[in-house]
Amino acid sequence: MRMGVLMTAPAIALLFLFTLGPALYAFYLSFFSWSLLNRMHYAGLSNFGYLLTSHLFWTAVANTASFALVVVPTQTMVALVIAVLLNQNLPARGFFRLAFFFPAVSSSAVISIIFMWIYNKFGILNGLLATLGLHGPNWLANPLFALKAIMIMNIWTTSGYFMVVFLSGLQAIPQSIYDAAEIDGASAWQRFIRVTVPLLKPTTFFVVVMGIIGTLQMFDQSFILSGGTGGPLHSTTTVVLLIYQYIFSYGKVGYGAAATVILFAVTMGVTLVVNRWLGKAIEY
Amino acid sequence: MNGKMRRSVQGLGSLSVAAALLAACGSGASTAAASKSQPVTVTLSGWTSSPVEAQLLTKDLQGFSKVYPNIHVNYQPISGSGSNYESVLRTRFVAGDAPDVIYVNNGGESSTFMANNDLIPLNSYIASSHFSIGDFYKSSLSLFEKGGKIYGIPKDQSPLALFYNTQMFQQAGIAHPPTTWAQLAADAKLLTDPAKHVYGLINSVQEPRWAQFLYQAGGGVMNSSMTKFTLTSPASVRGYTYFVNLYRSGYATVPTTVGASWGGQAFGMGKAAMVLSGNWLIPFLNQTYPGIHYNTAVLPSGPVSNVSLTFPVAYGITRDSKHPGAAWKLIAYLTSRSGMTRWMKLGLALPTRKSLVSLPYYQQHPVTKGLLAQLPNSIAWTFPPGFVQFSSTTMVDQTTLAIEGKESPAQALANMQQGGQSILNSAG
Numbered sequence: 001m002r003m004g005v006l007m008t009a010p011a012i013a014l015l016f017l018f019t020l021g022p023a024l025y026a027f028y029l030s031f032f033s034w035s036l037l038n039r040m041h042y043a044g045l046s047n048f049g050y051l052l053t054s055h056l057f058w059t060a061v062a063n064t065a066s067f068a069l070v071v072v073p074t075q076t077m078v079a080l081v082i083a084v085l086l087n088q089n090l091p092a093r094g095f096f097r098l099a100f101f102f103p104a105v106s107s108s109a110v111i112s113i114i115f116m117w118i119y120n121k122f123g124i125l126n127g128l129l130a131t132l133g134l135h136g137p138n139w140l141a142n143p144l145f146a147l148k149a150i151m152i153m154n155i156w157t158t159s160g161y162f163m164v165v166f167l168s169g170l171q172a173i174p175q176s177i178y179d180a181a182e183i184d185g186a187s188a189w190q191r192f193i194r195v196t197v198p199l200l201k202p203t204t205f206f207v208v209v210m211g212i213i214g215t216l217q218m219f220d221q222s223f224i225l226s227g228g229t230g231g232p233l234h235s236t237t238t239v240v241l242l243i244y245q246y247i248f249s250y251g252k253v254g255y256g257a258a259a260t261v262i263l264f265a266v267t268m269g270v271t272l273v274v275n276r277w278l279g280k281a282i283e284y
Numbered sequence: 285m286n287g288k289m290r291r292s293v294q295g296l297g298s299l300s301v302a303a304a305l306l307a308a309c310g311s312g313a314s315t316a317a318a319s320k321s322q323p324v325t326v327t328l329s330g331w332t333s334s335p336v337e338a339q340l341l342t343k344d345l346q347g348f349s350k351v352y353p354n355i356h357v358n359y360q361p362i363s364g365s366g367s368n369y370e371s372v373l374r375t376r377f378v379a380g381d382a383p384d385v386i387y388v389n390n391g392g393e394s395s396t397f398m399a400n401n402d403l404i405p406l407n408s409y410i411a412s413s414h415f416s417i418g419d420f421y422k423s424s425l426s427l428f429e430k431g432g433k434i435y436g437i438p439k440d441q442s443p444l445a446l447f448y449n450t451q452m453f454q455q456a457g458i459a460h461p462p463t464t465w466a467q468l469a470a471d472a473k474l475l476t477d478p479a480k481h482v483y484g485l486i487n488s489v490q491e492p493r494w495a496q497f498l499y500q501a502g503g504g505v506m507n508s509s510m511t512k513f514t515l516t517s518p519a520s521v522r523g524y525t526y527f528v529n530l531y532r533s534g535y536a537t538v539p540t541t542v543g544a545s546w547g548g549q550a551f552g553m554g555k556a557a558m559v560l561s562g563n564w565l566i567p568f569l570n571q572t573y574p575g576i577h578y579n580t581a582v583l584p585s586g587p588v589s590n591v592s593l594t595f596p597v598a599y600g601i602t603r604d605s606k607h608p609g610a611a612w613k614l615i616a617y618l619t620s621r622s623g624m625t626r627w628m629k630l631g632l633a634l635p636t637r638k639s640l641v642s643l644p645y646y647q648q649h650p651v652t653k654g655l656l657a658q659l660p661n662s663i664a665w666t667f668p669p670g671f672v673q674f675s676s677t678t679m680v681d682q683t684t685l686a687i688e689g690k691e692s693p694a695q696a697l698a699n700m701q702q703g704g705q706s707i708l709n710s711a712g
Contacts, residue, residue, distance in 0.1 A: 036374050037400040122481075122543040141540035227545075228368060233681055248371040250673040251396065 023264075030258040035251035047258035057259065059234050060242040063147055067238065068215035070151050071158075076207050078159045083166035084196065097167075104161035112224035115153045116140065119225075140225055143235035150221050150236060158214065162207045169203030170196070205278040209271055216267050219244065239263050324607045325356045326614055330387030330597075331369035332361045333564045333632070336571060340630040347626070348617050355610045370672075377402055377604070384605035385614055388436040388598040390427050396669040398428070398435045403600040405433035409612040416621065423664040424596035424636045436598025437619045440633035442562030443594035443662035444496065445654040446584070447548075451577045452482075452557045461558075461581035461654075465500075465526055468558075468584040472535035475557035485536040486556035487547040489683040491675055492665055493560055496593050498523035499663060500586025506704075510668050513708065515701040516694075523586060524686075524693050531687035538687075552576055562595065563633045563655050580654030582661070594662035596636055634659055670711055671704070678703045 030047055034040035051057045086097055103111060118125050119139035126136030139149040173196065181191050197204075219240040222230060230237030230245065237245075239259060246256035328345075332338045338361045345357050360383060362369045370393040376382040388394045388403065397403050410417050417425070420438055428436030448461050456475055462468040472484025487493040495505050503520030506513050514520055530536035544550035551559040552573030559565070560583070569576055583590045599615045601608050617623050621637060628635050629645050634655060641659065646652050667675060679700055686696035 035396070035400075036378050037396065037402060120543045121540060138540055141538070229676065229680075231677075231680070233684060234677070245673070248374060249676075251374070251393075251670075 026257045026260045028257075029253055030261045032254050032257075034253040036247070036253055037251065040253075043254055047254040048262070051255060051258050051262065056234065056237070057239075057242065060230075060237045060239045063235070063237055064216055064218070064239045067147065067151060067154075067218060068212060071154050071215045072208060072211040074151075075155045075159045075162060075211060076204065078155060079162035079207065080166050080200070080204075082159065083163045083170060084192065086163070087167060087170045097164075100160040100163050102160065103157040104164075106157075108157065108220050109224055111153065111157055112221050115149070116225060119149050141232055143233040146226070146232060146235045150218075150225060154215070154218065154221060158211070162211070165207055166200065166203055169200045173199045201278060205274070208278060209274055212270055212274065213267060216263065216270070323354045323356060324610045325358055326385060326605075326607055326610050327358045327360060327383035328385045328614065329360045329362055329373075329383035332363060334568055334571075336567045337361075337632055340627075340632060344618070344623075344626055344630070348614060351617065352610075352613060355607075355613060357614060373397075377602070380604055382602040382604040384607060384611040385599055385601055387439075388428060388600040390595050390597065390664060390666050391675065392667075392672060393669075394428070394436070394598075395666065397600075398430050399669050402603055403435040404603055404605070404608060405435060406437065406601065406612065406615075407432075407434055409608075409616075410434065413612070413616055415616055419621065419637045419639050421596075421636055421638060423594070423662075424598075427596055427664050427666050428598045428600070436600040437615050438596040438598045438636035439619050439624070440627060441594050441596035441636050441659075441664070442564060442633045443592045443655060443658045444492070444560045444562055444583070445592065445658045446558055446581045447551060447561050447565060447578055447654075448558045448581065449551070449554070449556070449577065450579050452554075456557075461579070462584045463590075464585050465587075469526075469530060469533075469535065472530060472558065473533070476535045478534065481542050482555055482557065483535065483537045483542070483550075484556075485530060485558045485560075486539055486542065486544070486550040487536070487560050488538055489680055489687060491679045491683075492593055492595070493547070494524065494527045494683065495665070496560075496583065496591060496663075497527040497586060499591045500583070500589055501526070502586075502588035511708070513701050513704040515697045515704070519588070521694050521697055524697055526586070528683075528686045528693045528696075532689055551578070563631075563652065566651060567631055578651070580651055582654055582658045590661065592658050592662040593665040594659065596664055597633075668708070668711070670707055674704055674707055 029040075031043060031045070032040040033043040033047070082100055086093055086100070090096070117123055120126075121136075121138040121141070125139070129136040137145045139145045177195055177199070178191055181195050186194065217240050218238050222236045222238050222241045223244070226232075226236045226241075228245075228249075230241050240263070243256045243259045243263070246252045246259065330337075330341075338359075341361075342359060345359055348355070348357055362372050369387070370389065373382065373386060373393070382402070388397065409415070415437075417434070417437075421441075424438040424441055425434070428434060428438065446461055452475055453459075453461070453471075456471075458471055458474065462471045468485075475484040476482065491505070498504050498515075498520045501519045501523030503517045503523055504514050505520075515524075531538075539546050539550045542550050542553065542555035544553055544555065547556065547559040548561050548565040548568055550556040551561070551565070552569050554573075554576060569578065583592050599618060601611045601615070605611050618627065619636075621639065624635055624637055624640055625643065627633075628640060628643060631649065634652070635641060635643075641656060646656055682691070682696040682700050685691040686693050691699075
């Protein structure tokens with residue numbers, strides 16, 4: 001027993017120092033008014049009161065929610081479809097697996113900067129649209145399109161990673177079940193819907209939960225593509241970008257910490273709901 | 285960091301090292317006595333308007349190490365825009381580990397840093413080293429002064445002037461840059477060709493690109509003591525409406541319309557016939573767009589004046605500095621008459637010392653003429669503490685809505701007035 005504690009002590013110490021400690025400190029800070037530079041003083045629940053009546057905070061919540069609602073289902077389905085396709089005996093399978101996985105191993109900052117050029121008004125995307133006779137918008141400068149542009153980029157980036165997760169899930173499904181289904185006369189579509197999808201449920205659970213957590217915490221792509229402003233007209237301001245701005249740009253640590261606590265509660269709640277829905281394993 | 289500095293030293297031509305040495309000898313004679321003590325390291329941080337600035341400052345610092353061999357300067361530029369720089373500085377202040385010497389911006393957080401005593405007063409150093417503080421423009425110095433204490437020595441500044449593409453003006457048959465609002469609008473109209481994505485004037489909608497129009501009409505953003513917003517006065521509305529109408533009528537636009545990230549870039553790309561910009565645009569154009577033909581002129585006159593905004597930047601010493609004496613020597617070296625002369629000759633900005641506006645350098649570089657002529661007629665631009673969010677979001681958002689025609693200019697100003705005044709009142 002003592003040995004076990006001793007062996008895990010370094011990991012636990014690091015966890016407290018760099019993860020749990022700062023997280024608890026954020027809870028503490030959410031009850032204070034502090035600019036990082038002055039003395040902090042106790043503010044009770046006023047930070048929460050300010051946020052819940054702040055138009056900007058609700059804009060950020062709406063942006064984040066719509067981002068998650070679009071990105072999570074899309075990237076899950078795209079990843080599943082690609083994984084099923086690449087699980088077949090296709091020519092150049094290795095190349096395609098690499099090509100789809102590549103964005104997941106690249107830095108999201110680098111990808112964001114590349115996409116800044118792709119989305120430029122005279123960039124490659126609008127060039128492609130023009131060959132189809134379409135007049136592309138000024139993606140990142142138009143409040144109607146800026147967040148959608150980031151959604152597209154995010155789906156492209158993360159689908160590859162989740163594809164690999166689905167691939168490993170697919171490999172774990174015993175071939176015998178497919179054989180049995182085939183003997184019973186199930187078509188390819190029926191085998192996909194009745195065998196593959198249900199047996200992938202633990203993998204799907206993981207993908208959906210990670211997707212939700214990732215999208216609710218989206219920060220870097222908005223930060224880079226909007227030049228740190230969350231613009232145009234706050235259309236790309238996510239909750240985490242707003243937290244960053246409150247704490248580091250505007251010197252309102254209490255508001256930022258309170259938003260962190262709210263985000264934590266929401267993420268936790270959503271994850272619990274998903275757990276009830278997808279969390280139980282299926283046995284045949 | 286050390287390795288990085290050494291590499292850049294090797295990269296310098298022997299000629300410039302010799303020049304730095306000569307310059308160092310000139311200014312060193314009077315102050316070299318104090319450098320006999322223990323070697324110390326002084327950290328210097330600033331943002332960089334472009335990579336050129338870091339190169340030029342590194343070069344200038346070579347001379348300092350010759351005069352003060354016992355003071356090692358560790359130059360740590362912080363990349364990113366001005367607000368990113370100040371976010372980084374905040375975290376350094378919290379950690380009690382701020383650089384010894386920092387760039388102090390005119391707006392942004394400088395007033396907050398002064399209000400919180402994050403910078404130390406320099407009065408005693410100025411007095412004991414007989415630093416010629418009287419030579420500085422009152423307008424620039426006063427931004428870094430509070431209650432008789434001086435928290436920063438203005439290192440340089442640049443007013444906004446009108447940069448115009450001489451080739452485009454010639455082709456359109458316009459002989460002179462515009463001198464009145466009416467001419468500016470007429471020229472911009474003539475120079476605009478949306479089919480070629482060329483516009484008369486391209487500037488972003490941040491407040492330092494439109495506030496001067498308010499002052500030119502006799503209005504302003506705030507009163508001179510910064511206790512009240514004056515955005516809704518009839519004169520302010522008049523100036524702002526003129527600015528908004530340039531955009532609404534299609535002769536002016538924002539940089540993203542032509543795929544640029546800032547006005548200066550659009551100008552370099554040949555997409556803007558005119559841009560309001562400061563001295564920093566000159567080295568950028570020389571390096572990135574050497575083919576562009578341009579000149580500078582003073583701003584066109586509104587109903588009352590052609591006043592512009594100027595943006596002085598200072599050097600300050602942080603409260604975390606363990607060697608404020610050595611830090612002061614660095615500031616004095618960089619901002620002394622000879623130090624500022626060296627810096628001006630690198631061509632990035634205009635002087636904050638009155639005695640330097642007649643440098644022979646400016647006769648040799650006539651493109652700075654418009655900027656120099658604008659300098660005496662400009663307002664040093666700043667905000668009181670606590671206005672970073674207001675200026676970076678509220679003012680930008682309202683102006684965006686106004687130029688897109690989703691809100692009347694008067695309504696946009698009324699919204700800004702209300703937002704700004706409520707921040708002032710709550711800071712009480």
